Amino acid sequence: CSSDLTVGASWAAFFASQGLEVQMFDETTESLQRGVAAAKAALERLEAGGLLEKGQAAACVAKLHAAGSLAEAVSGADFIQETVFEDYAIKSKVWQQIEQHAPETAVIATSTSGLLISRLAQALKQIGR
Secondary structure: OEOOOOHHHHHHHHHHHOOOOEEEEOOOHHHHHHHHHHHHHHHHHHHHOOOOOOOHHHHHHOOEEEOOOHHHHHOOOOEEEEOOOOOHHHHHHHHHHHHHHOOOOOEEEEOOOOOOHHHHHOOOOOOOO
């Protein structure tokens, strides 16, 4: 997950709440730290609201990991949730970097709300990912 403060952190919190190990990455250390903090805060809110059992937020937070590079974040991934800025050129570049470093079997997903997935997939060597 990109650590984008709203979408990326929310995805990270959701995946961690489901028991999955989550690697978060962002271009700057500051953004990455803010994203991890936002995901942690989201998990704590879920627990405070009764959507996670008491004490479960801490276990979920332990599943959040800050990756030092995109390659590190995706190198062992089964599923990659991309949440970068809504721009074809930016997303295409990130998807190509993901494909370069992720296992061939990894699924690449996006949080786009308005871009065509078929156009984004054209940036990949394996468009079916």
